[in-house]
Amino acid sequence: MKFTGMILAGVLSLFSTVAVSETFTFTAIPDEDESQLRTRFDKVAVYLSEQLGVEVKYIPVKSYSAAVTAFRNNQVQLAWFGGLSGVQARRLVPGSEAIAQGFEDQFFKSYIIAHHSTELAATDSFPVLNDYTFTFGSKDSTSGRLMPQYFIESNVGQSVDKIFKRIGFSGDHSRTISQVEAGVYQVGAVNYKVWDTAVEKGDVDTSKVNVIWQSPTYPDYQWTVHSGVDKTFGAGFKEKLTKTLIGMKDKDLLDSFPRESFVPASNSDYEPIERVAKAIGMLD
Amino acid sequence: MSQLYLIVQVNPDKMANTSSTRFFPFIGHWQRITLGLFLLVFVCWFFADTEVIALEPWAELGRMFTGFITPDFGATEYLLDAVWQTISFALLGICLGLLLGLPLALAYQHPLIAAICAFIRAIHEIFWALIFLQVFGLSPLTGILAIGLPYAATFARVFADILQQAPSQTLFTLPKGTDKLSALIYGRWMHMYPQIVAYIRYRFECALRSSAVLGFIGMPTLGFYLESAFRQGHYQQGGALLILFIVLIGTIRFWAKPLMLWVYLPLAVYFLPELPVFQPQLIWRFVSIDILPPMLQGQTLTTWFAVDTFIAVFDWAYELVRDQVWPGIVATLVLACCALGLTHVLTLIMLPLNTTLMMPKPVIILMRGINLILRSLPEYLLAFVFMLLLGPSMLPAIIALALHNSGLMVFLMARQSDDIIVPLTYRPRLDHYSYMVLPVIYPHFMGLLFYRFEVIIRETAILGMLGVMTLGFYVDSNFAEIRFSGALLLLMFTAGLNVLVDYTARKLLQAPRDKLQAC
Numbered sequence: 001m002k003f004t005g006m007i008l009a010g011v012l013s014l015f016s017t018v019a020v021s022e023t024f025t026f027t028a029i030p031d032e033d034e035s036q037l038r039t040r041f042d043k044v045a046v047y048l049s050e051q052l053g054v055e056v057k058y059i060p061v062k063s064y065s066a067a068v069t070a071f072r073n074n075q076v077q078l079a080w081f082g083g084l085s086g087v088q089a090r091r092l093v094p095g096s097e098a099i100a101q102g103f104e105d106q107f108f109k110s111y112i113i114a115h116h117s118t119e120l121a122a123t124d125s126f127p128v129l130n131d132y133t134f135t136f137g138s139k140d141s142t143s144g145r146l147m148p149q150y151f152i153e154s155n156v157g158q159s160v161d162k163i164f165k166r167i168g169f170s171g172d173h174s175r176t177i178s179q180v181e182a183g184v185y186q187v188g189a190v191n192y193k194v195w196d197t198a199v200e201k202g203d204v205d206t207s208k209v210n211v212i213w214q215s216p217t218y219p220d221y222q223w224t225v226h227s228g229v230d231k232t233f234g235a236g237f238k239e240k241l242t243k244t245l246i247g248m249k250d251k252d253l254l255d256s257f258p259r260e261s262f263v264p265a266s267n268s269d270y271e272p273i274e275r276v277a278k279a280i281g282m283l284d
Numbered sequence: 285m286s287q288l289y290l291i292v293q294v295n296p297d298k299m300a301n302t303s304s305t306r307f308f309p310f311i312g313h314w315q316r317i318t319l320g321l322f323l324l325v326f327v328c329w330f331f332a333d334t335e336v337i338a339l340e341p342w343a344e345l346g347r348m349f350t351g352f353i354t355p356d357f358g359a360t361e362y363l364l365d366a367v368w369q370t371i372s373f374a375l376l377g378i379c380l381g382l383l384l385g386l387p388l389a390l391a392y393q394h395p396l397i398a399a400i401c402a403f404i405r406a407i408h409e410i411f412w413a414l415i416f417l418q419v420f421g422l423s424p425l426t427g428i429l430a431i432g433l434p435y436a437a438t439f440a441r442v443f444a445d446i447l448q449q450a451p452s453q454t455l456f457t458l459p460k461g462t463d464k465l466s467a468l469i470y471g472r473w474m475h476m477y478p479q480i481v482a483y484i485r486y487r488f489e490c491a492l493r494s495s496a497v498l499g500f501i502g503m504p505t506l507g508f509y510l511e512s513a514f515r516q517g518h519y520q521q522g523g524a525l526l527i528l529f530i531v532l533i534g535t536i537r538f539w540a541k542p543l544m545l546w547v548y549l550p551l552a553v554y555f556l557p558e559l560p561v562f563q564p565q566l567i568w569r570f571v572s573i574d575i576l577p578p579m580l581q582g583q584t585l586t587t588w589f590a591v592d593t594f595i596a597v598f599d600w601a602y603e604l605v606r607d608q609v610w611p612g613i614v615a616t617l618v619l620a621c622c623a624l625g626l627t628h629v630l631t632l633i634m635l636p637l638n639t640t641l642m643m644p645k646p647v648i649i650l651m652r653g654i655n656l657i658l659r660s661l662p663e664y665l666l667a668f669v670f671m672l673l674l675g676p677s678m679l680p681a682i683i684a685l686a687l688h689n690s691g692l693m694v695f696l697m698a699r700q701s702d703d704i705i706v707p708l709t710y711r712p713r714l715d716h717y718s719y720m721v722l723p724v725i726y727p728h729f730m731g732l733l734f735y736r737f738e739v740i741i742r743e744t745a746i747l748g749m750l751g752v753m754t755l756g757f758y759v760d761s762n763f764a765e766i767r768f769s770g771a772l773l774l775l776m777f778t779a780g781l782n783v784l785v786d787y788t789a790r791k792l793l794q795a796p797r798d799k800l801q802a803c
Contacts, residue, residue, distance in 0.1 A: 034512040035521065039361045059422060062502040062511070065764050066417065075421045075560050088766050133337075133676065135751075140764040168676050168751040172515045182672050183339040203517070205343055282765055284578055 023055045024048070024233060027067050028080035030257055031143070031221065032173065032194045040256040047253055051244040054233055064140045068092065077226040078241070080257065083108075083142035083273040084282070086224050090267060091283075095227030098267050099242040101219065102259035104193065108220035110143045110151070111195050112213040113180050114187045120212045126155040127213050134160070135168040135185035137176050142220050142273065144173055148189030150276045151215050174198065181209040193258075218276075219269050223262070314726055317792060318628075325625030328618045332682070337675030344517075344672050351519020357528070359521035360509045367532065370505040372552035373424070373498065374491035377431025378484070379549065381491075384432065385439025390468075392444035399783065401437035405738070406782030407775055408745040408756070409434055409494045413501055414763050414771075418574060419567050424556045427503040431494050435487065442483055450475040481542075486696075489536055496529060497662065497746070504557055506532075507662075514665060530660045574768040577601070604770055608762075609777045612755035616781070619678055619685075619754060620741045626686035627740070628733055631693040638698040641721055642712045651694075658691025664746050671750075681747040688743075689736050696732060701725050734789035741782055755781075 026048070028041055041058040049056040059076055061067045064085035070076045072092045081089055083105075090096050112127070114120040120127055129152065137144020149160055156163050168185055170176040173194035180188040181204060195211065198204045223245055229237050246262050248254060254261065277283040311319070360366065391397045413430035420426045455471040462470075473480070499507020506529055513522035540548075573581050579596040580588060587593055636642040638651045663684045670680030704724055710716050748756025755778045762771035 032516075034516060035359065035518055036361050060502075060504075060508075061422065062500065062508065063764070065766060066422070066502045068766060069417055070422055073418075073421045073563065073566055092766070135676075138764075139761055166676060171750070174516045178344045178517060179672075179676075182341045182344050183337070184341075184671055184676050208340060208343070 022232060023057050024052065024078070024229075025057045025059055025076045026078035026080075027059045027061050027070055027076045028257070029061060029064065029067060030080075031082070031191055032197055032258065044248075044253050044256060047248065047250065048241075048244060051247075052233075052237070052240060063138075064088075071096075071224070071226065074226060074228075077229050077232075079224055081222060081224050082140075083218070083220045083222070083270060084140060084146050084277055085142075086222050087270055087274045087277060087283070089224055090270075093227060096224055097227075097238070098222045098224050098265045098270060099238065100245045100262045101222040101265035101269070102257060103261045103263055104259060105220040105222060105265075106263065107217035108143060109192045109217050110148045110215045111190050111192050111211045112148065112187060112215075113177065113190055113195065113209050114212045115180050115183045115185075116208050116210070117183060118186045120187070122210070122212050126151075129156070129187055130163055131165050132186040133166040133168070134164040135170045135176055135179055135188040137169070137173050137188075137190065138171050139169050141173075141191075142218075143191040144176065144189055145169070146273070146277060146280070146282060147215060147218055149280050152189075153280065174203075177204055177209065181205060183208075187212075218272060219265075221257075221259075222265050222270070314730060317730060321625065321628065325621055328621035329625070331614075332618045332622050332679075333677045334679045334682075335675065335677045336679065337677070339672070339675060341672035345669070347517065348519045348523075348669070351521075352523040352526075354520055355524035355527055356520035357524045359518065360513075360525060362504075363509075363528075366499075366504060366506050366509060367528065368555065369503070369557070370492060370495045370499075370507075370529075370532070371548065372555065373427045373431060373503060373505055374488060374495040375545070375548055375552045376424075376428045376556075377435060377495065378488055378491050380428055380432030381435030381439050381487075382484070384436035385443065388436060388440035389443035389447065392440050397440070401440045402783045402786050403779045404437035405434050405441070406742065406779035406786075407434065408742045409498060410501060410745060410749075411756075411759060411771075411775060413498050413503070417501070418768065419570050420562070421560050421566070422502055423560050424503075425559065427495070427498050427505075430498060431491055435491065435494075438487070443480065446476045446479050446483070447472060485536075485540075488540065489533060492533055492536075493660070493662075500749075510662075514668070526661070526665075530657060533660045534656045570768075575772050577769045578767075601773065604773055605777075608758040608770075609755070609774060611753065612758045612774065613777065613781060615678075615752065616741060616744050616754040616756075616778075619681055619744050619747075619752065620737065622678070622682045623685035623689070623740050623744075624733070624737050626682060627689045627693065627736060630686055630690035631697070631729070631733075634690060634694045635697055635701065635722075636714065636717055638694050639701040639717075639721070641701060641704065641706065641710070642714075642717055655691050655695050655698075658687055659695060661688065662746075663688045663743055664750050667747055667750055667752075676751065678752055681744070681750070681752045684747070685740055685743060689740060693729075693732060693736060697725060697729060700728065731793055734793060737789060738782060738786050741785060745778075 026045070028044075029037075037060045038058065041060070045056045045058045059070065061070060064082055067076075067079050067081060068085050068089045071079045071081075071089045079086075079089065086098060090098065112129075114127075114132075118132060136148065139145060152160055152163065160167060164187075166185075168179075170179050170185075170188070173191045176188040176190045177195065177198055179185050192214065195204075199206060225238055225241060229241070242264065246264060248262055274283065357363070388397060388401060392401070409430045412433055413426055416426040416429050420429075450472045452472075454475065455467060458467055458471055495503070495505050496507040496510065499505035499509070500511045502508065506525055510522060510525045510529070513519070513525060577597050577600050579593060579600065583593070634651070634655075638648060638655070640648060643651070663681075666684035666687055667680045670683050674680050674683075701721055704721055706716075706720055710720055744752070744754040745756030745759065748754040748758070749760050751757065755774060759771050759774045759778065762768070762774060
């Protein structure tokens with residue numbers, strides 16, 4: 001019986017609450033290379049902490065929806081979101097704001113890539129993709145799913161499940177590339193930065209798979225901050241935070257995202273994303 | 285005329301029992317069930333999408349292979365931490381499961397308790413975790429509850445089954461005035477103590493796998509890094525993590541001695557990751573807003589019963605059922621049935637290779653290793669490899685599920701077949717094995733197989749995340765689109781399906797209990 005008591009005490013202690021300290025917490029998922037997340041972003045936390053004068057902590061998350069949930073539950077007050085997840089998060093937390101975006105995110109784009117056996121050549125006009133097999137990236141990705149789906153549907157004038165013979169969700173940009181390279185799917189949509197990096201590193205055999213179309217530009221990743229930070233961390237905190245993010249010049253830190261630099265952003269920059277998400281039925 | 289005469293003579297009750305045996309009296313009960321299963325699988329295979337697409341997988345498979353032969357153990361940050369948390373989540377999850385499951389086992393006869401348990405079991409740990417994530421956030425509590433709750437429901441069922449086999453005579457020999465708890469413990473539990481401990485030990489291995497899998501959605505276990513590494517093609521890191529995981533599972537009996545567990549347990553509690561502040565309002569938000577259909581969110585209770593609201597809710601549910609639930613159920617069942625059939629065949633093929641009645645010691649040791657790898661490899665990883673080889677149909681998922689589950693089946697069956705007492709004339713030959721060993725273990729084999737069917741249906745959830753459009757695929761999509769009400773409706777159907785399958789399987793297996801045990 002003693003043991004049962006001990007287990008009970010142990011389990012009960014889980015329910016006790018830990019004292020609240022005023023720690024500013026953030027999360028980020030980079031669009032490429034998720035290795036060594038904590039090591040990389042703890043450095044960003046140190047930088048933010050030095051500049052802001054508060055304790056800053058990084059929480060690693062696995063998916064955009066987990067990041068949105070953590071943001072909504074106020075477990076993180078600042079998050080590096082993709083275009084779509086940012087819109088989702090700001091709809092769930094009234095008063096939250098997009099304050100900065102990556103330099104590249106002002107004119108982000110997606111590539112459509114095809115396996116060589118399709119004999120599709122790169123074009124400026126939208127290619128004919130009917131009856132091929134097709135893979136998106138992750139379901140909630142802006143550059144791997146939302147925008148490609150929108151561009152395809154608006155160019156062809158049909159819904160994607162009518163256009164393609166088979167549709168998959170690879171779950172990741174790198175996986176989209178490897179699957180189209182292997183011919184598992186004939187055509188795929190991918191984040192342009194991930195593709196360019198993979199080509200640069202020689203991780204992809206461009207005789208097997210290549211870009212056949214690039215999308216018009218759209219806004220993507222951004223920093224979104226919770227509504228209540230000025231109240232918790234003192235007046236003017238949000239402004240100071242914005243300046244600190246934009247003032248991040250250390251290449252080592254910026255490489256974690258990976259972005260050239262950060263520039264100011266606002267909620268209205270992401271209205272196109274919201275419209276598109278509604279148009280294809282991903283938002284109500 | 286004579287046939288008509290016969291039918292009139294037989295009373296309807298008996299007719300139901302004997303009419304099927306009359307036409308094929310030479311087909312025994314288990315042969316009947318097996319043929320039925322094959323027929324079902326054959327039909328499902330016909331509907332399944334098993335197209336093989338000619339591909340060029342070798343570049344990617346080559347990268348994978350290179351990764352496995354040159355694993356990089358230094359590539360993962362906080363590696364020891366992840367190993368420890370994998371163990372600790374499993375341990376605490378099992379403890380919670382036992383705490384809840386033991387009392388539930390005593391009340392399992394009650395149909396309501398049994399139904400609730402079947403319902404809880406039916407939802408995959410990952411989905412429990414995704415639900416708890418909304419309420420507790422990224423907290424160790426999410427992970428422990430996600431393991432503990434479904435495990436409690438499983439313990440309840442299995443312990444109830446085990447207890448049923450305990451002889452009841454001991455109860456009458458206890459001294460007068462023995463209190464109820466002692467009577468229960470000494471009169472019933474102790475009879476079954478070895479089986480119970482053996483089962484807990486087996487579940488601990490399962491809990492380690494579950495614990496790792498919870499890493500896929502953000503718990504700080506090995507799965508967190510494993511999934512990222514394989515998803516992004518860092519195969520050297522992934523290979524190292526996988527090797528570590530397999531070794532961890534393969535060496536359980538060396539590091540998880542019962543005595544050591546009393547050391548691990550307090551340590552597990554002590555070294556748990558920091559708990560975020562518990563916010564009761566999140567629970568309230570979840571039940572009062574999140575789980576409601578979109579048109580009811582933020583509406584007062586009185587407006588719920590207005591006619592147009594009612595119609596809107598109906599349309600919402602109808603659309604979900606038509607576009608997601610129905611195709612999801614069909615795909616899930618087709619996939620699960622095909623996987624079940626293949627599991628049956630693979631297990632039957634591998635079983636003779638794993639028993640001392642057929643094979644010399646070295647072969648057995650080799651097969652043990654293969655089994656360990658088969659059952660430790662996450663299905664989604666197997667599915668991904670087969671997807672590169674065979675294309676994006678249902679086939680990779682079927683093969684992955686079958687390989688994983690037959691690995692487990694063989695692991696559970698092999699020991700039993702070793703213990704069979706064979707006549708002195710027995711020689712390790714296939715015909716002797718087929719006539720003297722297999723018939724003895726076959727009823728148990730089928731029982732286990734039908735139980736695995738329940739598990740396979742649940743596991744299709746994981747493959748849904750890989751893109752096979754099972755119920756799990758749609759649940760995952762709803763979670764990704766932050767549509768909890770939709771996800772919950774789908775989960776209800778998933779659970780309902782599982783309860784139905786469980787019920788059918790039990791009916792099928794119960795029949796012979798009062799008739800014939802062996803075939």
